[in-house]
Amino acid sequence: MPNQNTTTTPGSVADYRRILRRRWLLTALLALIILLSIIADFMLGPSGLPLRDILRTLFDPQSADPTTQVIVWEIRLPYALMAMAVGVALGLAGAEMQTILNNPLASPFTLGISSAAAFGASLAIVLNLSIPGLPYSWMIAGNAFAFALLSALLLDAVARWGGMNASGVVLFGIALVFSFNALVSLVQFVASAEALQGLIFWTMGSLSRATWTKLGVLLLVFALILPLSLKDAWRLTALRLGEDRAASFGINVQRLRLTSLIRISLLSALAVSFVGTIGFIGLVAPHIARRLFGEDHRFYLPGSALVGGVILSLASIASKNIITGVIIPVGIVTSLVGIPFFLSVVLRRQMK
Amino acid sequence: MLKVNHLRLDYGKRNIVPDLSIQGLTRGTLTSLLGPNGSGKSTLLKALAGLLRTTSGRITLDDQDLTRASFEQRAKHVVYLPQSLPESVHLRVFESVLVAANASMYGAQTDGTELETIYALLRRLGIEHLAMHFLDQLSGGQKQLVGLAQALIRKPRLLLLDEPLSALDLNYQFHVMDLLRQETHEHGLITVIVLHDLNIALRHSDYALMIRAGRLLAEGAPGEVITAQTLADCYGVNGRIESCSRGIAQVLIDGLRDPIR
Numbered sequence: 001m002p003n004q005n006t007t008t009t010p011g012s013v014a015d016y017r018r019i020l021r022r023r024w025l026l027t028a029l030l031a032l033i034i035l036l037s038i039i040a041d042f043m044l045g046p047s048g049l050p051l052r053d054i055l056r057t058l059f060d061p062q063s064a065d066p067t068t069q070v071i072v073w074e075i076r077l078p079y080a081l082m083a084m085a086v087g088v089a090l091g092l093a094g095a096e097m098q099t100i101l102n103n104p105l106a107s108p109f110t111l112g113i114s115s116a117a118a119f120g121a122s123l124a125i126v127l128n129l130s131i132p133g134l135p136y137s138w139m140i141a142g143n144a145f146a147f148a149l150l151s152a153l154l155l156d157a158v159a160r161w162g163g164m165n166a167s168g169v170v171l172f173g174i175a176l177v178f179s180f181n182a183l184v185s186l187v188q189f190v191a192s193a194e195a196l197q198g199l200i201f202w203t204m205g206s207l208s209r210a211t212w213t214k215l216g217v218l219l220l221v222f223a224l225i226l227p228l229s230l231k232d233a234w235r236l237t238a239l240r241l242g243e244d245r246a247a248s249f250g251i252n253v254q255r256l257r258l259t260s261l262i263r264i265s266l267l268s269a270l271a272v273s274f275v276g277t278i279g280f281i282g283l284v285a286p287h288i289a290r291r292l293f294g295e296d297h298r299f300y301l302p303g304s305a306l307v308g309g310v311i312l313s314l315a316s317i318a319s320k321n322i323i324t325g326v327i328i329p330v331g332i333v334t335s336l337v338g339i340p341f342f343l344s345v346v347l348r349r350q351m352k
Numbered sequence: 353m354l355k356v357n358h359l360r361l362d363y364g365k366r367n368i369v370p371d372l373s374i375q376g377l378t379r380g381t382l383t384s385l386l387g388p389n390g391s392g393k394s395t396l397l398k399a400l401a402g403l404l405r406t407t408s409g410r411i412t413l414d415d416q417d418l419t420r421a422s423f424e425q426r427a428k429h430v431v432y433l434p435q436s437l438p439e440s441v442h443l444r445v446f447e448s449v450l451v452a453a454n455a456s457m458y459g460a461q462t463d464g465t466e467l468e469t470i471y472a473l474l475r476r477l478g479i480e481h482l483a484m485h486f487l488d489q490l491s492g493g494q495k496q497l498v499g500l501a502q503a504l505i506r507k508p509r510l511l512l513l514d515e516p517l518s519a520l521d522l523n524y525q526f527h528v529m530d531l532l533r534q535e536t537h538e539h540g541l542i543t544v545i546v547l548h549d550l551n552i553a554l555r556h557s558d559y560a561l562m563i564r565a566g567r568l569l570a571e572g573a574p575g576e577v578i579t580a581q582t583l584a585d586c587y588g589v590n591g592r593i594e595s596c597s598r599g600i601a602q603v604l605i606d607g608l609r610d611p612i613r
Contacts (some may be wrong), residue, residue, distance in 0.1 A: 012446055012474070014485070015446075015484050016447070230460075231458050234451060234457050234458070235455060238452065238455035240439065241438050241441065246449060246455065247403055248427065248430075248431055248433070249431070250423060251427075280452075290442055293440045294447065294486075296443065307413025317465075
């Protein structure tokens with residue numbers, strides 16, 4: 001029976017409501033995929049534990065032998081969850097960054113924010129920086145954040161006051177990547193042997209240092225930042241219509257950019273100081289999210305975070321299973337997949 | 353009523369508008385802002401929109417001093433459409449208007465604009481068939497109409513448009529001007545448009561302001577403002593205003609007043 005609503009509701013409104021429903025469904029679907037991917041990531045690994053043992057250890061740790069306990073509780077589980085957590089953090093950071101800089105090639109990794117964070121972190125390690133009363137590992141993350149924010153502000157300043165176009169900003173960002181990578185190498189060169197071991201790990205993003213504490217901190221910060229991002233969702237979408245237009249709609253564009261850059265820096269810095277530089281998640285995820293959700297930031301932002309989580313979780317599975325018995329640093333996997341993607345975005349822009 | 357009293361505008365150290373006053377633009381009038389390139393039209397418009405700091409002077413809208421109003425307060429009453437068309441983003445037309453309505457809202461809050469209202473506006477502008485299209489699929493003229501919808505959904509009292517016709521073909525130029533006039537009259541807006549085409553100004557506007565080097569040269573009915581004398585003074589051309597066979601006034605330009613230096 002045709003319902004009454006179809007006659008009173010204009011076509012577009014009903015169409016739009018249908019689109020909204022589809023987006024909610026898609027969001028739920030992505031969340032489900034993440035869950036499945038985490039489970040798969042958790043089940044698979046070089047130790048080749050049988051499924052029965054894994055499940056038994058998970059639900060009844062006491063009954064398993066100590067090795068299996070360690071593998072399940074100290075390696076597999078934090079590792080799999082960390083992949084997801086870093087993925088959602090980088091996905092959100094990348095999505096906001098592409099909006100703020102109005103640039104489809106922007107991401108914490110491609111424009112040097114991750115490199116800056118890595119430099120900040122390694123500086124803290126080598127100089128043994130410490131503030132009384134503050135744990136050492138916080139100092140590393142804090143310094144990473146300071147440098148990430150500095151480079152983000154520099155990028156923003158160049159993009160706006162330098163009047164640079166999108167490709168100019170990308171080139172400037174790449175210059176930042178090179179500079180900070182060189183500085184990281186310099187720090188490595190002068191570092192002591194033991195500090196060096198810890199440092200190498202930043203240049204090769206890897207989930208192998210995942211711990212429950214780091215996971216907790218990252219998830220907590222993400223849980224605090226996501227609502228703040230969503231609070232600005234209308235504004236960020238309006239910014240996509242053009243800066244002058246957004247300003248005329250009563251948006252304080254300068255403040256919006258600044259708060260967004262702080263969020264981006266915080267997410268990138270934490271991700272980097274916990275697992276090293278893992279590239280291209282923040283670049284790829286927003287593109288996929290735009291295709292799936294459009295640019296209504298109420299959906300695009302969480303969508304990009306979810307896509308980022310899915311990608312890194314899948315990359316983590318791949319990193320454990322490409323070569324049997326070996327775990328490749330996951331940063332290598334994401335780079336190998338991300339570089340062709342990066343090139344395809346560049347080429348598509350050139351052709352326009 | 354929009355009034356401007358002794359407005360002074362500077363870009364850094366460069367003075368753009370020394371001292372400009374406008375008697376009063378009343379509700380329901382469409383005013384064209386005319387003048388040669390670099391005369392300060394766009395700067396004046398931006399200042400009215402609050403996107404530029406005024407050095408001194410007052411801009412009052414219905415007795416509210418806009419120069420002292422906060423950013424958010426002003427945005428409630430004033431909407432400015434920049435010269436560029438809305439950017440080609442992957443947003444549906446319908447969504448982009450929804451975003452414009454809610455732009456200053458936080459989180460999942462909305463300003464209460466019903467989806468039906470947006471659809472009704474799109475229908476009024478004759479673009480309801482584009483509602484579900486993406487902005488990056490539209491032609492220039494269609495985009496400008498969407499830009500207009502984004503502005504009108506905010507129910508401004510003062511609507512400011514910077515050369516809205518520059519990217520449009522003839523058909524859309526007429527379409528946009530007709531719509532602007534209709535919206536202005538029906539909803540009692542004060543609409544100010546920066547225009548280059550004097551014939552369009554003559555034909556479609558209720559009032560005209562002509563400025564040169566930041567100074568108001570003439571204001572009044574378009575027919576009184578656009579004259580052989582002001583054409584000479586303002587644009588440096590020899591011209592006539594003549595009635596065509598249907599009695600519509602047309603600007604005809606005979607040539608430059610001074611030979612090119």
